[in-house]
Amino acid sequence: MSNEASTFEAFKLNRQLLNAVADAGYVHPTPIQEKAIPLALAGHDVLGIAQTGTGKTAAYVLPVLMKVKYAQGDHARAVILAPTRELVMQIEEVVIQMSANTDLRMVALYGGLGPKTQIEILEKGVDIIVTTPGRFLDIYRKGKILTKEIKTMVLDEADKMMDMGFMPQIRSILEIIPRKRQNLLFSATFGERIDRFAAEFLEFPERVEVTPQATTAETIGQVKYLVPNIKTKLSLLAHLFKNEDISRAIIFTRSRRNAEEVFAFLSHRSYGEVRVIHANKGQNTRINSIEDFKGGDVRILVATDVASRGLDVTMVSHVVNFDVPLIYEDYVHRIGRTGRAENEGKAISFVNPAEEYHFDKIEEIIRMKVEEAEIPNEVDVTATPFEEKQAYARELDRLLQRDNPDYKGAFHEKKEYKKPNAHLEAQEKEKKRGNKNSKAKTNRNQLKTKHQKNKGK
Template identity: 50%
Template sequence: MGFQDLNINKQILMALEEAGFENPTPIQEEVFSVSRSGKDLIGIAQTGTGKTLAYLIPMLMKLHYAQGLVPRALVVVPTRELVVQVCESVELLTEYMDIRCVGVYGGTNIRTQQDKVFEGVDLLVATPGRFMDIYYNGIIRTKMIKTVVVDEADRLMDLGFLPQLKGIFEVLPEKHQTMLFSATFSEAVESLSRDFLKEPVRVEVARQATPVEHVEQFRYDVPNITTKINLLKVLLADKERYKKVMIFTETKKNADRIVERLADHWKGELSVIHSNKAQNTRLNALRAFKEGEARILVASDVAARGIDVQDVTHVINFDIPSLAEEYVHRIGRTARAGKEGVAISFVSEIEEDRFTDIERLINQSVEVLDLPEKLEISQLLLEEEQVQTSNIVYQQGRQQGGGAFHQKKAKNSYTAEDNRRNVMRKRNAKKKKK
């Protein structure tokens, strides 16, 4: 089926053709008729499946042209990066339409955003907190909003935005269409849908937490953060293979640490985004990566959702996410639009339980690769690793009746040979399970 078979208006069809889109994805095809009917909808689809266009195309057809000064449609997303991306998608689709889209998000001048909203807007794209800030300042009027999209609902729940979402729904007109999109259908998302959707139609195009089909997944067993950085240096030196790489960390500290340690080798090829970076810095870093000026993008999990960058060859999980679902969202940054990609995870002994949860979630074992021969394995534990290791050893000592001397010895006795033995032990265990 092509987009022309969905009875999309001529202006949007022209914009899609000009942008190189030929056929709708399954979620776009399934959502279109439900959205046009005006019914509430729950869309469950993994990252990279085209959820943004799935809701934007029918929404823009309903808006049709610029009208009045107050918003008639609202899209709520969890991060400023997603606000920017949705607005970019609107700009692409409305090349031949007169639709005013304004994006509002925290971390930047609220007065400038309020002025844009006051001048007139048809489609408002917002993070929950900034929406409520501008609403309480008397700038946003909601009486004409007839279509509401809550995108990345699971992420919104994870980030604690439920109070703000409740506030938004309380000020919306009673009669409106709500479309909720999520990569997973957690208990929190289900509760949200029960509270704010009326007899929704559920569209699900992929099993929950299904990894991207064309992603090859591998892991290295690495003893500590310093060795992980050494491993990055070895892998990224192969520029022919690692052409466009996203490196994910769970902490801002590790993201900065990676950039600092790699800057001597590839300073001009590095970008970094996380919540402590200024908004312009983050957007410039993302732009440089999208346009190929930067080969390597280092990101905390704030960037794991929704960022649509084409032709990412590798995703590297520098550290393992505490929520197994985040792994799926991370690796969804590669192998987009049917292309192939590679996901590599660096797993320390501290993170072994987390990775076991991931393998249980995706229902498969991830192949363990041998560490490169020229890799320098460090025995240095950074302060945060010492705390984590001490906690693990302490728990083991309590279970086994070991004293403080044995705990200290266990903490400091990790060697390269221990790492090799651990790798072999885990492989043999997996073979036995099979």
């Protein structure tokens, strides 16, 4: 197939689609497109293992457009499910781009906005729905989606769907769409869960995998710094922006709090326009920040993992993992924002003492040791506050005890010495005191009665 499909012309696509591909500037199909498109066009169920940035969206969008072909009737004939609003919007862009020379109608359904406009588009008639699972079910339950014409079902980022707890919604959707359909399932990683899900969801699937699972692109240079605390992380970040040739960067944090702290820190320095996106930011704010970043108006985007999957942004020179991700596969998705389309990129990870455990696990998954760099002398390495040091020690003990229940823990807090079973002694004392009081009360009552008897004589 490789020699044959050196251009898109080798695929059985109609002229409208081939022209749209050419207009988009694509000449040679990527490996995932080369493997998945012919199988999907032949009507097979496909299980595609491919990371973001490999061209997987077009690998299923082109066959879907070819199958649906032209506008017909009022009800959708293809549904593409994705876990996040951001990813739905990016798939929508690809569908619009590739269907530019056709009369096909599509709608993107996602939360964060009222459903009124989306329902109005559905009522006018659509051929393709791109949607998050939750919004699809909400509108279906309002009686605004008829599913009987659906012939093709796509699930993108299936592993992320499972991470985010969407399985009940997906199963509900599978129950209400026709059983006789073509299924295309794409995932960035492959493991036992995806294998089980594929067995349930797909019929005799053709599996295509373009890179070994959870590996990082060769165009990404990776480096890690062992950093003692959050204050030193911020100092090191400032040093990088002063000394590295950073054209555009995404900085990933584990929490909204850290995202805001990094954003505030960078905003007070003249490193260029900075934006922050996380779950607490309004939908429109997030969309505008991403669009401005893609357009080149924003140099630095600070984000939690809400934005780490499916963000299609080219020309990102650096990805900084300010915090190490706790879902280890997310490391691959985060750093996949750089080194795209054969451009070279750099991924830099700041690893605190507790995060060393997690980073070791990440290195096992990506099957490589990431180069460790020394913190430059110009960076102010501050002493770790006592509370922060204690928190790292507790976290590390928790992780090691989870792996080995016999592990006793290296962390010992200095507390007031308490005798073993002290709580039992306290209870016993309380009991005795209670009995003593009861006895005193009884004696008082007896004296009172005796006094009354004497008085009556």
